[in-house]
Amino acid sequence: MHFRGNFPSKLWARIVFLSLAALSGNIWSRSEQGANEAVISGINAAVQRRETSLLSYTVTEHYTVFRNHDEQHPAADMMVKTTYRRDAGKNFTVVSLTGSLLLRKMLEEVLATEKKMTLPANRATALITPSNYEMAVKGPAVLDGRNCILVEIKPRRESPYLFSGLIWVDAQSQAIVQLQGLASKSPSVVTGPTQIFRQYVIIDEFAMARHAQAVSNSSLLGQTMINIDYSGYDIQPGGK
Numbered sequence: 001m002h003f004r005g006n007f008p009s010k011l012w013a014r015i016v017f018l019s020l021a022a023l024s025g026n027i028w029s030r031s032e033q034g035a036n037e038a039v040i041s042g043i044n045a046a047v048q049r050r051e052t053s054l055l056s057y058t059v060t061e062h063y064t065v066f067r068n069h070d071e072q073h074p075a076a077d078m079m080v081k082t083t084y085r086r087d088a089g090k091n092f093t094v095v096s097l098t099g100s101l102l103l104r105k106m107l108e109e110v111l112a113t114e115k116k117m118t119l120p121a122n123r124a125t126a127l128i129t130p131s132n133y134e135m136a137v138k139g140p141a142v143l144d145g146r147n148c149i150l151v152e153i154k155p156r157r158e159s160p161y162l163f164s165g166l167i168w169v170d171a172q173s174q175a176i177v178q179l180q181g182l183a184s185k186s187p188s189v190v191t192g193p194t195q196i197f198r199q200y201v202i203i204d205e206f207a208m209a210r211h212a213q214a215v216s217n218s219s220l221l222g223q224t225m226i227n228i229d230y231s232g233y234d235i236q237p238g239g240k
Helices: 010-054 101-117
Strands: 054-067 076-085 089-099 135-143 146-155 163-170 176-183 195-203 206-218 223-235
Touching: 010 054, 010 135, 010 163, 010 176, 010 206, 054 101, 054 146, 054 206, 076 135, 089 101, 101 223, 146 176, 163 223, 176 206
Parallel strands: none
Antiparallel strands: 054 076, 054 223, 076 089, 135 146, 146 163, 163 176, 176 195, 195 206, 206 223
16 A cells, blocks of 8 residues: 555545545636626626617507406507607607506506606616616526526615516627516506516617516406507617
């Protein structure tokens, strides 16, 4: 039997193997942590770039309300012309509105919440950034043939503008492609906790909403689903 100091050669080999394995694990862990931090930093950069480079836009928003799992017969319908300006937030012009008084009130409250959220004084507190959310990178994902990264987000504080859930971001640009989760507060006093879903499309290099859905349940209305489709964007870029 051969000895190195007081240790047998087999024991030395075991110690070397375990040391190398631990070192390899630490390197892999640091590498993975660095990659995750890069993704989160990229999300923040993409959101801030949109915030500072998008001067204004107009878009037509079509709201359709369905109740109690009936997705064939709309209970309310609203067409809105929306104008966004970085220095003023969103303003809405209701082009048409149908439905019961209660549902019309609900839609008007949704618009009022959206308007308040996009005011310059409030907008920074609603952005999907590390300052507003804890972010955990879950891994790569393919969404509609697009290479993405799946990220879990949790709000750092209670706010009517934040939600808990998942976002899919583009693997290259980290622009948000899709989000889904539970809003921390319903946009209407007549609905309960709201599940939200939103898809984005790139227009003139900006991630813009294409389709959204909000589903809630309450003792007053039962299940309520609001679909929102966005069309006819006219975008004006401009740095601060």
